[in-house]
Amino acid sequence: MSLQNAPLSIVIATRESRLALWQAEHVQSLLRARGHQVELLGMTTKGDQILDRSLSKVGGKGLFVKELEVALEEGRAHIAVHSLKDVPMELPEGFALACVMEREDPRDAFVSPHYPNIDALPQGAVVGTSSLRRQVLLQALRPDLKIEPLRGNLDTRLRKLDEGQYDAIVLAAAGLKRLGLESRIRATFAPAAMLPAAGQGALGIEVRSNRQDLIDALAPLAHQPTWLTVAAERAVSRAMGGSCSMPLAAHGTFTGGVLQLDAAWGDVDAQAPLVRAAASAPVTTLAQAEALGDAIAQRLRAGGARGAEPLN
Incomplete structure (x- = not known):
C-alpha cells in the first residue's frame, strides 16, 4: 500500500x-x-x-x-x-x-400539520423561518403572510410547529430526508418559486x-459536479458580500458539462421587487465556476441588488 x-x-x-x-x-x-x-x-x-x-x-x-x-x-x-x-x-x-x-435534494420544504401547500394557507397565516432569503421569497409569493422567527435544531423547529406556534414552517428538504422525516414534507417548493441558498443540501x-x-x-x-455547482453558488454570495444577513439565493444545475446558475436578491422591508439573474456556461474547473458566479453577482447589482459587507 x-x-x-x-x-x-x-x-x-x-x-x-x-x-x-x-x-x-x-x-x-x-x-x-x-x-x-x-x-x-x-x-x-x-x-x-x-x-x-x-x-x-x-x-x-x-x-x-x-x-x-x-x-x-x-x-x-x-x-x-x-x-x-x-x-x-x-x-x-x-x-x-x-x-x-454529492448533494441531497437542495429544495426548500413546506411543512404544516393542517395545510398541503403555501397556496392553501389562509390570509395572514403565520409561517416560521429565520432565513432572510426565505422571508423575501415567501413575501414575493404571498405578501399577506406573517413571517415569524424560527430558531433551533430541526427537532426543535418541528416541535414548535406541532405546539401550534406556526401555521407552517419552511425547512431544507435535505435535512428532513437525511433524518427519515420525509413524511413531514407536505410540498417541496420548485426552485423557480423558492430559489435555494448557496450550497443547500x-x-x-x-x-x-x-x-x-x-x-x-x-x-x-x-462529487465533482456538486463541487463545481456549489462553487459557483458560493461565488455569487462572496461577490455580494454575502452572509446570513443578506436575503440572497443562488442555485445551480449541472447538465452535460453546462452549469445553469440562477440567483435572486430581495429587500427584507419589501420596498423593492425581487432582483433575479441567470446565466449558463460550460464549466470544468472551480475557477470557471467561480467566474460564472461573479458574473451573476454583477448582473444582480446592475439590476438594483445591494451588496453588503460580511459580518465580523
Whole structure:
C-alpha cells in the first residue's frame, strides 16, 4: 500500500444536533469502509446556544463552525463536516475545503400539520423561518403572510410547529430526508418559486490546509459536479458580500458539462421587487465556476441588488 493510501486515524469535529451527528456518522462510515480509523468529537457551538435572536443579528452562520475550527487548529480533531450553506464564504487562513460530497435534494420544504401547500394557507397565516432569503421569497409569493422567527435544531423547529406556534414552517428538504422525516414534507417548493441558498443540501469537509494526507484520504468522497455547482453558488454570495444577513439565493444545475446558475436578491422591508439573474456556461474547473458566479453577482447589482459587507 502506498503512503498516500495508508490508513489514517481521524477525529471528526461535529455539532451535536441530530442532523449534524447524522452527517458526521455518514462520513465516518464512508471513511471506515476505506480502512481508516474514525472517531467523533461532539461539540456545542455558539450558533447552537444562542436561540433567542436571529443569526443575522449575532454574528452569522460562522457561529456554527468556529468552535469546530478551533478543535482542528488545536489538533483535538482533524476534519469537520458541515452543511455547506452554514459555511462562511471565506475560510480562515490555514483552513481549506477538502471535499464537497454529492448533494441531497437542495429544495426548500413546506411543512404544516393542517395545510398541503403555501397556496392553501389562509390570509395572514403565520409561517416560521429565520432565513432572510426565505422571508423575501415567501413575501414575493404571498405578501399577506406573517413571517415569524424560527430558531433551533430541526427537532426543535418541528416541535414548535406541532405546539401550534406556526401555521407552517419552511425547512431544507435535505435535512428532513437525511433524518427519515420525509413524511413531514407536505410540498417541496420548485426552485423557480423558492430559489435555494448557496450550497443547500451539500456537505463540505473542512481540514487544515497543510494536511495533504487528509485531503488525499477525502478525495474519493468528493462529487465533482456538486463541487463545481456549489462553487459557483458560493461565488455569487462572496461577490455580494454575502452572509446570513443578506436575503440572497443562488442555485445551480449541472447538465452535460453546462452549469445553469440562477440567483435572486430581495429587500427584507419589501420596498423593492425581487432582483433575479441567470446565466449558463460550460464549466470544468472551480475557477470557471467561480467566474460564472461573479458574473451573476454583477448582473444582480446592475439590476438594483445591494451588496453588503460580511459580518465580523
